[in-house]
Structures are given as structure tokens and as C-alpha cells.
Amino acid sequence: MRLKRQRLAIVLFTAAALTGCGSPSPQAEVARQQAAAPQEASVQFGDIIVRANAVATSGLSEPVARQYGVSREAGTVMLLVGVRRIADGDETSLPARVTARAVDLLGKRQAPEMREVRSGGFIDYVATVRVAAPETLRFDVDVATADGQRASLQFNRDFFP
Structure with missing residues (x-):
């Protein structure tokens, strides 16, 4: 202290x-x-790691926005989640069921529809939520792998105009 x-x-x-x-x-x-x-949040359980990030889409480059199928516009945040298995220092993507919630400081909830995006040999899960900056959003992410393993991850992000 x-x-x-x-x-x-x-x-x-x-x-x-x-x-x-x-x-x-x-x-x-x-x-x-x-x-x-970089504001990545992560949780590891066994040999599986879940990484999540939330970024304003207005700050994405055009190729990245196109890759993930999101619009670059003010007031929109992209939630990106990756589920990977780590073996011998290498990571491989795992198919999973990913659900998420975003809650602002006033308690307004959003339940974005996560969709799978395959790129460069990896699988990511992507969704967008709306934000009226300045704002803080709490993200709750739940992951269930095909073999039944489950993990939850919670993190906050601040967004500025």
C-alpha cells in the first residue's frame, strides 16, 4: 500500500x-x-486460451474492417474473440460457441450476435456494439468448445470521442 x-x-x-x-x-x-x-483481455484454462479485445471501428484500417466485415463508423465498437489451443508453443484455432454481452455504466445491455470469421488459418469470433462516447462498457464473454470445455471472461473498456 x-x-x-x-x-x-x-x-x-x-x-x-x-x-x-x-x-x-x-x-x-x-x-x-x-x-x-493494446488492450487484450485473456483467460487460460488448461491448454486453451481465450483472447478478447474491443476497439472502435473508426480506428480500424480499411483492410482490417473489410477482413472482419465491419463498418468503420463513429459509435461502433468491434468485439473480437479468439479461442486457441496451445501445444509446443504453437497455437491452433478451436471451433467454439461464443456468446457475449456488453453493458454500459447505466446498465443498458446489448447482446451482440457473434459470428465466425476465418482468415489466415485462424478462426475468430466477431460482433459489433453501439457506444455513445465517452463511455465505459463491460464485456461478458462465454465460450464453450466442441469438447465441452467452458470459460468466461469479463473486461471493461473505455471509449472516447
């Missing part, structure tokens, strides 16, 4: 020192870093 307080004090001191130097505000810098950082 003491270490966290020391780190927080250093961050706050640095932010205060930079504020008067013509640097971007600390809030703008945090938002920039969050937008640039």
Missing part, C-alpha cells in the same frame, strides 16, 4: 511539474496512452 502511495505521489508531482511547461494535460496524456496501448 505504501509503495502505491509513493508511485501516486511521483505521478502527481510529475504531472504538476509538466502542466506549466506547455505539455499536454495529464488527462490528455493518459487518454492518448490508453488509446495506443
